[in-house]
Amino acid sequence: MISPNWGRNEETRALIVLVVFFKERNSFPFGEGWEGAFFMLAKRIIPCLDIKDGQTVKGINFLNIKSVGDPVELGAMYAEQGADELVFLDITATHEGRKTFVQLVKRIARELNIPFTVGGGISELKDADALLSAGADKISINSSAVRNPKLIDDLALNFGTQFVVVAIDAKNYDGRWTVTVNGGRIPTEKELFSWAKEAENRGAGEILFTSMDHDGTKNGFANKELAHMADMLKIPIIASGGAGNMDHFVDVFTEGKADAGLAASIFHYKEIAIPDLKNYLRMKGITIR
Amino acid sequence: MKIVIIKYNAGNIESVNNALIRLGVSAEITGDHKKIRTADKVIFPGVGEASTTMAYLKKEGLDLLIPELKQPVLGICLGLQLMCSHSEENDTPCLGIFEEKVKRFIPELGMEFVTKVPHMGWNNITNLKSDIFDPSLEGQYVYFVHSYYAAVGEHTAAIGNYINLFSAALHKDNFYATQFHPEKSGPVGARILENFLKL
Numbered sequence: 310m311i312s313p314n315w316g317r318n319e320e321t322r323a324l325i326v327l328v329v330f331f332k333e334r335n336s337f338p339f340g341e342g343w344e345g346a347f348f349m350l351a352k353r354i355i356p357c358l359d360i361k362d363g364q365t366v367k368g369i370n371f372l373n374i375k376s377v378g379d380p381v382e383l384g385a386m387y388a389e390q391g392a393d394e395l396v397f398l399d400i401t402a403t404h405e406g407r408k409t410f411v412q413l414v415k416r417i418a419r420e421l422n423i424p425f426t427v428g429g430g431i432s433e434l435k436d437a438d439a440l441l442s443a444g445a446d447k448i449s450i451n452s453s454a455v456r457n458p459k460l461i462d463d464l465a466l467n468f469g470t471q472f473v474v475v476a477i478d479a480k481n482y483d484g485r486w487t488v489t490v491n492g493g494r495i496p497t498e499k500e501l502f503s504w505a506k507e508a509e510n511r512g513a514g515e516i517l518f519t520s521m522d523h524d525g526t527k528n529g530f531a532n533k534e535l536a537h538m539a540d541m542l543k544i545p546i547i548a549s550g551g552a553g554n555m556d557h558f559v560d561v562f563t564e565g566k567a568d569a570g571l572a573a574s575i576f577h578y579k580e581i582a583i584p585d586l587k588n589y590l591r592m593k594g595i596t597i598r
Numbered sequence: 599m600k601i602v603i604i605k606y607n608a609g610n611i612e613s614v615n616n617a618l619i620r621l622g623v624s625a626e627i628t629g630d631h632k633k634i635r636t637a638d639k640v641i642f643p644g645v646g647e648a649s650t651t652m653a654y655l656k657k658e659g660l661d662l663l664i665p666e667l668k669q670p671v672l673g674i675c676l677g678l679q680l681m682c683s684h685s686e687e688n689d690t691p692c693l694g695i696f697e698e699k700v701k702r703f704i705p706e707l708g709m710e711f712v713t714k715v716p717h718m719g720w721n722n723i724t725n726l727k728s729d730i731f732d733p734s735l736e737g738q739y740v741y742f743v744h745s746y747y748a749a750v751g752e753h754t755a756a757i758g759n760y761i762n763l764f765s766a767a768l769h770k771d772n773f774y775a776t777q778f779h780p781e782k783s784g785p786v787g788a789r790i791l792e793n794f795l796k797l
Contacts, residue, residue, distance in 0.1 A: 350718075350719040350720065350760070351720040351721065351739055388784065393720055419620075422617065422620065422781070422785070422788060423783075424741060424743075424782045444610075444612055446613070469646070471718060514716070515718075543715075545714055545719070568714075568719070
């Protein structure tokens, strides 16, 4: 069953209705291939697991971290429930901790049957190489890309753009969306949209945008900024920060034009179950696996 | 049953083995001609670029070995593309097992917002025609990551739909191939791998 995306304009909606009508009756009158543009990839639901010393944690506004369990177990459970992808972020700072993380990624790769991204502390090619060899499908870089933008080019060149997710944490300071580093604590000189564009030009395969103003609030995603970014970029955008209820996901895929919605605490604390969320989105006409 | 995954300079070979281990079997990852020739099943996976990968296969003599295999062979992603006759990716002549040609996705003007390249994420497969599929898999979602695709042709065994229709799977004699990643496609992908192992 193909479900159209209802978040677009009236003309497109009318066309989609027509296409679905013919498609369901197996009699498409306009020639094969033409309808391709109207059927889209499923929007992705991505639980994010923050890892410290091998355990899953989630901070409220990145502070007051609470532990919520074994990452492999939690990841496998989400995969079974219908998560489309998972993100594992290592927030361990120590060198020993990093070695533990590579071992953990190996265990995740053996257990999970869906794609997953890993991030945290990747500042050179060999860090990324170790994680990819351990079985990660993509790697995510954040502060290290801000400090050394050429890292994006190097990673894309060596491993392909589809492996490189550039994560951006940004905050609105008096009307200027400013890129922050170190878990949102330190503002930088970079402006959100120009940095996102630069990341794309350098070879990012996806942007993971977290609004630090929305993160932890449960008041919804930064849809205005996300939509603006979607209009500017050709690569997929993963929206993060602010998910509090199921309608927030509807909004992020329609108003926010995001390709994927990422959240942590609402899944970890079982405030929203993934099967319920996916059914709800499907009911709202959003293309969901 | 002896399963071999062809080892070459491509990424993510290990993840196919992980998927097999989850199904309770395991494979040897090798480039050894004798081991490949005598295996019961051969898997030819891969993520990477066509021309450098073909150059490597030639250097190892695998370009001559693979098309002559008699046991069931499963190509995955770049594996599928290399089993075709030619790829537009750096104008590369490929193994020629399937006559289909590999082209680059070109987003339609004004539709870039819904048709980003690479085609990455979950999309459905239809018009299934091969013994690695069964009726329950018609219309199911599988995971894709690719910028190039094999055109629809005589050996198309599943149709994918992104920008245009393309071959989500190919099948000819003992050669099977999927453009998507069954090893990353949840229970649907596991089912396809199981069906291949049962051949």
